[in-house]
Amino acid sequence: MATPVSVSSPAPLVSAVDGFGGVVALLTMEPHDGSVIEATVAMAGEGWPWRAWLPLAMPARVECPWGVPPAQALALDHLARRQDALAHLAMMRRTAARLGQTLSCAAVEFPERALAKSIVARVRAAGLVVLGAPPERAMVAGPRWFDQVVSMSGRPVLVVPRCARIAGPPRRILIAWHDRPEACRALHDALPWLRAAAAVRIVIAVGYGASRAQRQAVAGTERLRAHLAHHGVSTEVACVDSQMRPPEDILLEEAYSMAADLIVAGASGRHRTLAFAFGGTTLSLIRRSRLPLLLAS
Amino acid sequence: MSVSIHASATGSSRVASHMPYADIAVAMTGAPGDAAALDAAATLARAYGSRLDVLQLLVMPAPIIDAWGLIPDAGFGEVYADMREAGRKSVEMLRSRLAELAVPGDARLLEALCVEPSSLAAMAVRRNDLVVMATPYREPLDTSVVHAYFAGVLLESGRPVLLVPSGKAYPLPPRRVLVAWSDTPEAARALHDAMPFLRTADSVEIVTASSTEAGGDDDTGNASLVEHLAHHGVKVVSATINPGRRSTGMALIDHATRIHADLIVAGGYGHGRFREWALGGTTRDLFLETAVPVLFSH
Known part of the structure; x- marks a missing residue:
């Protein structure tokens, strides 16, 4: 019976890197994002790299007012969305600066039709995903990708509740x-x-x-x-x-x-x-x- | 980020703080390849300082009621006693084998009287970090028993399963790792469950099977994956393979042979085990044909 050849040293191999190794926070253009960022900073702890993404749904077609060509209406719509996203990110950067952190955050654009699927595909590489809890009324009123990220990404998800302020790692x-x-x-x-x-x-x-x-x-x-x-x-x-x-x-x-x-x-x-x-x-x-x-x- | 190697105090019960696989389970399926699984698990236990949990399943037949349904067969008590005795002897042998291998751990007998054996194994294995099993030899009976065990443990326990081929030599922990990436939750779980192996490997290659492209170019879809793994200190090469007329599983095995991989990491049973067993699938191909260890996760 062939035995496996061991090439390791006799001492046990222990990795110096512990933790989740890559925390991704997904933002939703709502005020709750501030809590999500605070929670990510607090929970991620020292030395664990983290970043935030703001997924942007870019529609393929928009209603255009009379006299405006469709391509122009689409371009204007996309521009407006990007500008909103940038303004929101600027606000989030100020929040992070208040906590003494620099926010590594990007607005990531996806086609609207494939939004949830694309977010889930990007998020599979992360060690931990941080999401804000969807609003009270119904799951579908919240971000459409919430359910899919939790159940289809294959990664653990930290859901940050709406009313909590999280100050440090869980004890x-x-x-x-x-x-x-x-x-x-x-x-x-x-x-x-x-x-x-x-x-x-x-x-x-x-x-x-x-x-x-x-x-x-x-x-x-x-x-x-x-x-x-x-x-x-x-x-x-x-x-x-x-x-x-x-x-x-x-x-x-x-x-x-x-x-x-x-x-x-x-x-x-x-x-x-x-x-x-x-x-x-x-x-x-x-x-x-x-x-x-x-x-x- | 580098790997730091701490000197271990042999036989001490103190635990290193970042032990990746602290408890490794070895599932004894009754097939001839079991000894290979135990050896492989012992090698890993020595490398990572883990404890082994050897699980010997005892499948007890349900009592036969006689034609009148009145009196249960009196002889059955003896049958059970004999089976339990045989089970106890095999556990003793496993314990002495563990002592020979000089690895901390224990052997246990699981009695499957009214419970489905693979569910019982899955339940026992949830308290471990990794399960090691051996591939069956080619006899049909071995294959179906081992496969039932394997599928039950993989799907119901939530733990990664390391399937080691019997009768072949391979280094453990692996030096070159091939990760089969299929953009499914199972593949994501497999990748992160295999992280201790990836961190200590010399080279890691992530491979996506695509029928349109072939070649070693980096896919934009895998770019975030490569970047994320770089954060972990793992240098990754990304590639795409075109299975052509072979199945994806066989294409992966061929690619692993070509790059001299020591371990394949793959998500298991993304499409459901019955469908795969009937129609063929990647997991089934890897299960039956692999020449190197495969880490599955579901």
Whole structure:
């Protein structure tokens, strides 16, 4: 039996670079962008490169008033959009300067028809994506690419809630654990923060008549704690009886009771229909949480 | 950014702060290639200072109820006891093998009585950072059992799977890495899951399969990827290959042979495993035909 030839030195290979390695913030031309930039600066931490993109949808055709040739109307429309974007970016640069940072931000133009797809393709190279939570009323009223970036990019997404001011990296972290691949990915994606955190709590919401997934999750907690201990993270695990309440209620209550700075959860659901991109728990968390969420799909 | 090598205290339980793969699982499928998987995992564990978790699956048949449905077959208790005894012996052998290889870790027996075996393996593996499995030999029975295991673990565990070919020699950690980029979420996850390998490799090439272009020119679509990886300290070369009349999987394998790659990184089962197994697909080709280790992620 051929054995693999080892060419490494006897000592373990450890990389000097830790962290997400490339944080991208996506802006939306709304005032909330200021919070998104503050959150990116605060959460990214020392030495992790980050930049912000403002995706600009460029329509291929616009209404032209009588007497104006279509090409000219289109050119004027594009120019107006670019100017709005530049003004917005100037405002964001002032925000960043106030925080003592230089903003590396660019307005990136995409054809309107392929907006979501192009953003997702660009974002796949990033280590972490930071997005602002969409406005209250409905998911589709917010940026059209929000759902797709969370579910189709394959990267962890930090959702910054509308009313929060984030001052520093998370110190107290709540992990919503469900024995599904998404939750597992979210937990491992959050490792750079978990290592630096002061308190990490894993919460499993167990319902009455627990489903198989929940039973398995409860059974495996010791091994999970041992695994995280190998990564240098000490955790406590709480299995909370949900008493027929929805799991997001339990998670949000636990987060507030432990004064968490961040909730880590897997984003369940299917991408196919945009409006129903997420399962109920994920959607409720995005709408209701006043804490930043790290979601992985 | 450079790789720093820290001296390890052998046998100490202190953990280096940035260990990329702290817990590596090895899935024993019962096929002859298992020993190769264990050896490969041990090599990686020595390189990264990880612990190994060897999982031996024990598939127990469901109890047969006799024709009248009244009394369960009394002989079944013995059958289970025998199987458990055999399972215990194999776990003991695995533990002694681990001791021989001088790698920290443990072996465990997973009993699959009422649970689908691959789901059980997937559940056990979620507490690890990487899973190592060996490719099956060409016997049809081996292939289907190992493939069922592989697909279940890859799709349900959320962890990357390193598939190592049995009976071939390759350096680990790999020196030359080929990344198959297909602009899907699976490929993005595979790329980032393979980051520890990319950082320590001598050369990394990102390849996109396109039926229109061939040649080594840098694609504008991959430019942001190349730039991002440069931030990580990984020097990347980008290329496009034209599969022509071969399938994408075979084109990737040929390209890997041509550039003497030691590892292929690819997203797995972007189109669903049943469809791929029936109609053919990149993952299936790589699973069956690869001569170098492949890191899959879904």
